[in-house]
Amino acid sequence: MSETKEMLEATVKGLQDKIGSLNMDLKNKQQELEDANKPVISSTTMNVINDAINHAVENYDFDNSDQYDLDFSLDYDGKVQAETINLTDTYELVEAIVTKVEKQFKITEELDTTEPDNHKPV
DSSP states (O other): OHHHHHHHHHHHHHHHHHHHHHHHHHHHHHHHHHHTTSOOOOHHHHHHHHHHHHHHHHTSOTTOGGGEEEEEEEOTTSOEEEEEEEEOOHHHHHHHHHHHHHTTSOOOOOBOTTSTTOOSBO
16 A cells, blocks of 8 residues: 555656646746747847946936825924825836937838738838
């Protein structure tokens, strides 16, 4: 009986290892499927994009108080405090980032290969 139990335990362990391996394979294939239609860029290009975003955010004027909605409240000591601070003008921040990134590349129009003449931009 002890041999049967040991055999069953070994079988269970082997199956658990196989399940773990299959789960890792499944996760890898799901990631490959997710990435299948993504455009490919080099790590150098990604670094250029990251640097452009960092530069745009670092140089953005966050001190402009007109860009925020502030909600004030009184705390228990009677002190006024800013309860919430919302950046309302995110368009300008996004525009600054996009502009900085676009300046790093030569952007061309892609041709629509589904059209017979292949000349209409997407």
